[in-house]
Amino acid sequence: MISFSIHPIYQILLSTCLLFMVPSALHAETVEEKGLAIAVEADNRDDGYGDYTADMTMTLRNRHGKESKRSIRSKTLEVNGDGDKNLSIFDTPRDVKGTAFLSFSHKVGDDEQWLYLPALKRVKRINSRNKSGSFMGSEFAYEDIASQEVEKYTYKHLREEDYNGQLCFVGESYPVDKKNSGYIKRITWLDKAEYRIQRVEYYDRKASLLKTLTISGYQHYVDKYWRADSMEMVNHQTGKSTSLVWSNYAFQTGLTDNDFNSTSLKRIR
Amino acid sequence: MIKFLFAFLALNLLPYTTVYAAEIRGDLSLQGFLFVSNPAWQNQGDQSASVAANVEFFHDFHNNLSLTIEGFYRIDSQDNERSHGDLRMAEFLYYTDNFEITAGLGHVFWGATEFVHLVDIINQTDQVEALDGEQKLGQPMVHLTVPKEWGVMEAFALPWFRERTFPGANGRFRTPIPVNTNQTQYESSSKEHHFDFAFRYSTNLATADVGIYYFNGTARDPVLRLAFDEIFKTPSLFPYYEQIGQTGLDIQLMAGEWLLKGEAYYRTGQSRSYAATTFGFEYTFTAIADTMMDMGLIGEYVYDDRNNGWLPTIYENDIMAGVRLAVNDMADSTVLLGAIRDLDSGSTILAIEASRRLGDSIRLNLDASFFVDMDYEDPAFAMAKDDFIKLEMVYYW
Numbered sequence: 260m261i262s263f264s265i266h267p268i269y270q271i272l273l274s275t276c277l278l279f280m281v282p283s284a285l286h287a288e289t290v291e292e293k294g295l296a297i298a299v300e301a302d303n304r305d306d307g308y309g310d311y312t313a314d315m316t317m318t319l320r321n322r323h324g325k326e327s328k329r330s331i332r333s334k335t336l337e338v339n340g341d342g343d344k345n346l347s348i349f350d351t352p353r354d355v356k357g358t359a360f361l362s363f364s365h366k367v368g369d370d371e372q373w374l375y376l377p378a379l380k381r382v383k384r385i386n387s388r389n390k391s392g393s394f395m396g397s398e399f400a401y402e403d404i405a406s407q408e409v410e411k412y413t414y415k416h417l418r419e420e421d422y423n424g425q426l427c428f429v430g431e432s433y434p435v436d437k438k439n440s441g442y443i444k445r446i447t448w449l450d451k452a453e454y455r456i457q458r459v460e461y462y463d464r465k466a467s468l469l470k471t472l473t474i475s476g477y478q479h480y481v482d483k484y485w486r487a488d489s490m491e492m493v494n495h496q497t498g499k500s501t502s503l504v505w506s507n508y509a510f511q512t513g514l515t516d517n518d519f520n521s522t523s524l525k526r527i528r
Numbered sequence: 529m530i531k532f533l534f535a536f537l538a539l540n541l542l543p544y545t546t547v548y549a550a551e552i553r554g555d556l557s558l559q560g561f562l563f564v565s566n567p568a569w570q571n572q573g574d575q576s577a578s579v580a581a582n583v584e585f586f587h588d589f590h591n592n593l594s595l596t597i598e599g600f601y602r603i604d605s606q607d608n609e610r611s612h613g614d615l616r617m618a619e620f621l622y623y624t625d626n627f628e629i630t631a632g633l634g635h636v637f638w639g640a641t642e643f644v645h646l647v648d649i650i651n652q653t654d655q656v657e658a659l660d661g662e663q664k665l666g667q668p669m670v671h672l673t674v675p676k677e678w679g680v681m682e683a684f685a686l687p688w689f690r691e692r693t694f695p696g697a698n699g700r701f702r703t704p705i706p707v708n709t710n711q712t713q714y715e716s717s718s719k720e721h722h723f724d725f726a727f728r729y730s731t732n733l734a735t736a737d738v739g740i741y742y743f744n745g746t747a748r749d750p751v752l753r754l755a756f757d758e759i760f761k762t763p764s765l766f767p768y769y770e771q772i773g774q775t776g777l778d779i780q781l782m783a784g785e786w787l788l789k790g791e792a793y794y795r796t797g798q799s800r801s802y803a804a805t806t807f808g809f810e811y812t813f814t815a816i817a818d819t820m821m822d823m824g825l826i827g828e829y830v831y832d833d834r835n836n837g838w839l840p841t842i843y844e845n846d847i848m849a850g851v852r853l854a855v856n857d858m859a860d861s862t863v864l865l866g867a868i869r870d871l872d873s874g875s876t877i878l879a880i881e882a883s884r885r886l887g888d889s890i891r892l893n894l895d896a897s898f899f900v901d902m903d904y905e906d907p908a909f910a911m912a913k914d915d916f917i918k919l920e921m922v923y924y925w
Contacts, residue, residue, distance in 0.1 A: 319858050327858035327888075353553070353924035354891045355860070369735065369782065379662060380637045384737050384780040386787045392814035392822050393856040439785070441815060517625050521732065522675045526621060526628065528551075528586060528594075 294414030294430045301454035302409050308484045310336045310514040314507045319397055322498030329395060335406075336514050342366055343406040344519040348527055359527045361519060362387075364406035375524045382521055391441030397501040398470060398492040400441055402434070403461075411435055417446070422457055425450040442469070453477075455485050463496075470494050481510045550587035556580075557922040561606075561700070564898075568913035569704050571697045576606035582616075593622045598666075602657070607699030609709075610656040615666045628673040633666030636684075638728070638739060640778040640789040643848040643868065644806045644830045647741075647776035647791045650726065652690040652748050659701060659897065665690045679731030686724035689746045692767065700914045703765055707752060711766035714746070722746050722771070736781040743774045747798065749841075772797035786811055789828075804841075806830035808848070820857070826850035826866075842908040845871045859884040873903030893920040 288296070317329040330351045336344040342364030349358045357377035364370045370387040390402035412432040420429055427448040434440035443466050448458040455477050463469040476488030490503040517523060561576045580602035588594045601613035619632035636650040650667055657663035668688040674681045694707035716722040724745020731738055750767035757764065776793040790807035808828025816823050827850075830843040848868045855861040861884040869876045878898045885891050895918040902912035 321858065325858070351888070352860075352885060353889050354885060354922070356553070356924070371732070371734070373737075380635050381639070382737075384782060384787065386782050386785065386810075386812065388782075388785050389812045389814050389822070392812070393820045396820070396856040396858060396860060515625070517675065520675055520680075521730070521737075522628060522673050522680055526623065528588075 290416045291414060293416035294432070295409075297416060297428050297430060297449060297454070298409050298412070298414050298432070301449060301456075304454050305484055308337055308481070309511045310334070311480075311484075311486075311508060311510045312512055312514070313486070313505050313509070316504045316506075317395065317397055318502045318504070320500045320502070327396075334514060334518065336516070336519055338363075342370070342408050344516070345406060346519055346524070346527075357527060359524055361524050362405065363519075364408060366408045366410045370405060373521070373524065375527060377527075380525065382524055388436075388439045390436070390439055398494045398499055399501055399503075402440060402442075403472070403492070412445075419451065422448045422450075425452065425457065427451060427457060453485060455487075468495055478508070480508055484510065550585060552583070552585050553925060554581060554583040555922050555924045557920055559918065559920040562917045562919075563700060563913075564915040564917070565913040567700065568910070569702065572700055572702075573606045573698060576604060576610075576700075578602055578604040578610065592624060593620065595620050604699075607656070607696045609694060609696035610699055612656065612693065614654065616664070617666055626674065628675075630669070630671045632668070634669050634671055635664060635666065636669075636671065637664075638741065638776065638778055639791055640737075640780045641791055641806050641808060641828055642789070642810070642826050642850065643808075643828050643866065644843050645791075646804055646806050646830070646843075647778050647793050649743050649748055649774065649776070650684060650686070652692055654693050656693045656695055656699065665693070679729055682726075682728040682730075684724075684726040684728075686726070686745060687721070689720040689722060689724065689769070691720070691769075692748065692750060694767070700916070701911055703752065703910050705754075705763055705765045708764045708766050711755065711764065712750075713753075713766060713768045715768070715770045716746065720746075735783070736779060739776075739778045741776050743772075743776070745771065747772045747795075751798070770798050802832070802834050804830070804832040804834075804843075806843070820855070822854040822856065824850075824852040824854075826852065842870075842906065847871060857884075859886070861885075870903070870906055870908075873906045875902045875906040875908060876900040877908070889924045891922045891924070893922070894918070895920070 312332070312334045315331045315333055317331060319327045328351065329349065332348045332350065334346045338344060345362045347360045349355045359375040361373045361375070362370060372385040372387045374383045374385055376383065390405070391400050394401050394404055412434055415431045417429045417431060420427060427450050429446065429448055432445050432447060434442060441463060442461050443464055444462050446460040447456060449456055456474055458474070459472040460468060461470040471493050473491045474487045474489070477485045478488065480486055486505065486508050488505050491500065493500045557580045559578045559580065563574050567573065580600065583599045585597040586594065597618045598616040599613070600616050602611060604610035615633050617633055617635055619630050619634045621628070621630045637648055638650070639645045639648045645661060650669070651664035652667065653661045654663040654665050655661065667686060667690060670685045672683045691709060691712055694709055695702040697706045714720065722745060724743070726741055726743040728739060728741035747770050750769045752765045753768045755764050755766055756762065772795050774793050774795045777791065779790045781788040787810040789810070790805070792803065792805035794803045795801065806828060808826065810824055810826050812822055812824040814822050828848040830846050830848070832841050832844050834841070846868055848866065850864060850866040853863040862882070864881040866879045867876060878900060880896045882894045883891060896916065898915045899908070899912050902909045
């Protein structure tokens, strides 16, 4: 059985990491320091959201335009001082209805992941180091959809440029877990006004451009937190693509740790 | 009773679904078995077809109270014992932040390994459904769960025992003499009404999930005893269910890129106390050969310290190997190749399971098993002529 965790991609680069904040006015900032500072600022701007739920439709498309859809409900809990907890529940296709994926991400060390298989009433642990594997047959790998803490990458600021009418920071990031990541680097476009991810290019281990992610339709929630309606991942090497369309975002719904344990996993509907 | 309840569910609940704003869904499946060899035992057929339905009804009463009912029925062309129904679940669930309680017919799985499920004991196996023993009968229970920071405590009261299903005279995968479930005997004078209970503690550590339990009550796996008809002296086999105490352990552990799994139990009550264990690994290669395909390698071993000939199990000292391919295509295609070899006798079972989706709501499953070099002293020898190819189409609604 394949497993799946959907974590909105805009959280790439987001995490709390105040210790590394550099008083930039006082010395010449290196490109690495600037890249990190941008990642930390983006993370800080999403701090304090508490929890949220959302619905998602994933559409897989092959190079001939044939489509296949999956619908997923997602619940996310912010954890102070560590990575988020996420629960994703599949509603369709109907043969996997009720299958659920639970993930605890950590700033340092391996994430913890479990899969609940409703037909067998069984909770299986998943090895989170299989991060380069495809998520549910989609063009998103596990490492693309997992909650991405600042500490999981190192950074380098490249330049500022206009992208789709917005002035953006363009920077490279490199996975800390080089052994298991499917990428040698990513290039990210982050708008300077609100620190939201607009575009990501993924380069495979042979340094060839593998995929491009485009994020659009950002909306403002609870006057503070930006969430995107649409994410499109195109694989340049196979011609296949996957789009994620998000709806029904709800913030501060009262989720607690009790909604993210093995007991609650078994009573998922 | 079970069949009656199922019929009641199917006939009476369906028309009311919209009124209750509840959720109802299920599946309908067609299955065909083709056997490669002529049968070993009298009355067995060369092929069989069957049709089965699952219906699931769920109603949320709000305030953290819900009702789940799952009914199942199969009609088999060959084996009367395989034409059967069961209420897989009929359970009320109530939960708060501090505890969860269920009452009714429930389904609980314990275990970690892929090939053999040694420690799973709460639910009886619906043996006629599948050779792998993964299909279970609904178990009457009251089940209390208390999740804490340091782990999950569970208590089970099991007031009514369910008998294992066995193939009839016309069915394959059976003992040379069919098991006669009309002659079932129990060690306990309360028979199937013996009050069984269990306690379990489980916890998630940083890289490991660990569970330990104690079960006291009627063994789910019966001893098969031989009896002779008084007049005609014809032999028959009947199940005998003993009273046991069993302490079990299961572990799933992430060790680098490896996933390690283990199960063990210690059982008292059957002639002599004994232990059994199974453990192994799973290692996954992702995106192999520049495709989207994942390949998992599984290696496991099972050992049972009972002597040959006493309380036979087919898993005495066996090694298992498997390759699992996840194609990661739109149809979620998967292929599993597996082999089980008895290290003492050399008896080997080879199995293939392949599956893919057709469109949005149909899944096609192809299973095949081959029994190779079966040793006549091996308890699985009775199935030596049961090499089969099984094709199944399931429609989900």
